[in-house]
Amino acid sequence: MSAAVTGAFSFTGRAIADELLRCGESVRTLSRADAPNDPLRRRIDVAPLSFEPASLRSSLAGIETLYNTYWVRFERGGVSFAGAVANTIELFEAARDVGVQRIVHISVSNADRADDLPYFAGKHQLEKWLAASGIGHAVIRPTLVFGPQDILINNLAWMLKRTPLFLLPGRGDYLVQPVSVGDVARIAVQARAGVVDAAGPDTMSFAALVSMIGAAVRGRARIVSGPRTLGLTINSILGRLVGDVIVTADELEGLSRSLLTTESEPRGTERFADWLREQEAGLGRSYTSELRRNYGADVRHLSP
Numbered sequence: 001m002s003a004a005v006t007g008a009f010s011f012t013g014r015a016i017a018d019e020l021l022r023c024g025e026s027v028r029t030l031s032r033a034d035a036p037n038d039p040l041r042r043r044i045d046v047a048p049l050s051f052e053p054a055s056l057r058s059s060l061a062g063i064e065t066l067y068n069t070y071w072v073r074f075e076r077g078g079v080s081f082a083g084a085v086a087n088t089i090e091l092f093e094a095a096r097d098v099g100v101q102r103i104v105h106i107s108v109s110n111a112d113r114a115d116d117l118p119y120f121a122g123k124h125q126l127e128k129w130l131a132a133s134g135i136g137h138a139v140i141r142p143t144l145v146f147g148p149q150d151i152l153i154n155n156l157a158w159m160l161k162r163t164p165l166f167l168l169p170g171r172g173d174y175l176v177q178p179v180s181v182g183d184v185a186r187i188a189v190q191a192r193a194g195v196v197d198a199a200g201p202d203t204m205s206f207a208a209l210v211s212m213i214g215a216a217v218r219g220r221a222r223i224v225s226g227p228r229t230l231g232l233t234i235n236s237i238l239g240r241l242v243g244d245v246i247v248t249a250d251e252l253e254g255l256s257r258s259l260l261t262t263e264s265e266p267r268g269t270e271r272f273a274d275w276l277r278e279q280e281a282g283l284g285r286s287y288t289s290e291l292r293r294n295y296g297a298d299v300r301h302l303s304p
Ligand SMILES: NC(=O)c1ccc[n+]([C@@H]2O[C@H](COP(=O)([O-])OP(=O)(O)OC[C@H]3O[C@@H](n4cnc5c(N)ncnc54)[C@H](OP(=O)(O)O)[C@@H]3O)[C@@H](O)[C@H]2O)c1
Pocket: 006, 007, 008, 009, 010, 011, 012, 013, 030, 031, 032, 033, 049, 068, 069, 070, 071, 072, 073, 079, 106, 107, 108, 109, 141, 142, 143, 144, 145, 146, 152, 294, 295
């Protein structure tokens, strides 16, 4: 086994595993759950992602490069950002113990610019930990990632199709720079060292992004601007109906500061508008629940 990828049955991890296989690498995923019916399963090895040192060392034995996508979107029940930081450090220490030569860690754009937001602060903490660790590593900082099986864009499309009104929090003039998951994977696999932004070729306002999605899926929702607090209230009511946390206050704050953009030359080449055109009826056809996918009873744990 030459490469380990956390979360290859999920979103970014799957694209990284695909890219590694395309490049002729052998891949093991570290995941909480197996996915026997997933077509990728036949092509990769699976080991448990359980944050105990002995289990992690066993899962990482023989690996040269670890690609880490593990993170949590929000705190819930026993899941916290502090816990995710501690878990990731356990993972990195186990990698060092068993002689993994390099870690490619997926962070987030502007990870060092929002220490007041726990998602970003945790990412920043891990970047600093890696920098001081002496382990060979590269840090990849994606902006807003789109592609098959993403949650955010799909659910925006779902809302634009199903609801009569879509409330843009604030004026919607803050910026996003969407990057395709395939581009993120290619950038991660090519990265050798240092901090590398993974951003797409186009920067647009959040309002423009929402309008583009609405047009692509022939959404019936009228898009209007409104106070962020009202947006959060509406999302919380809708969230209760679909059994999910649709968006958090911190995520809206991060968006409103245009944190999902970069100042560097874009490395991604796939255009969001082109990808949208290819989606036809699939995008937003059903709601994808973050809670069910990542926090709920649907996660059937592999034994460590
Ligand atoms: N999606 C974006 O737009 C975006 C933007 C910037 C940065 N990023 C970063 O890119 C990385 C991958 O993101 P993604 O959107 O592709 O995420 P994802 O696939 O939903 O999650 C990544 C992995 O983390 C694990 N995980 C997720 N939620 C968890 C929870 N509540 N408890 C325990 N484990 C959990 C999952 O492990 P299992 O395999 O065991 O299920 C999953 O494979 C993350 O580090 C994220 O911060 C994403």
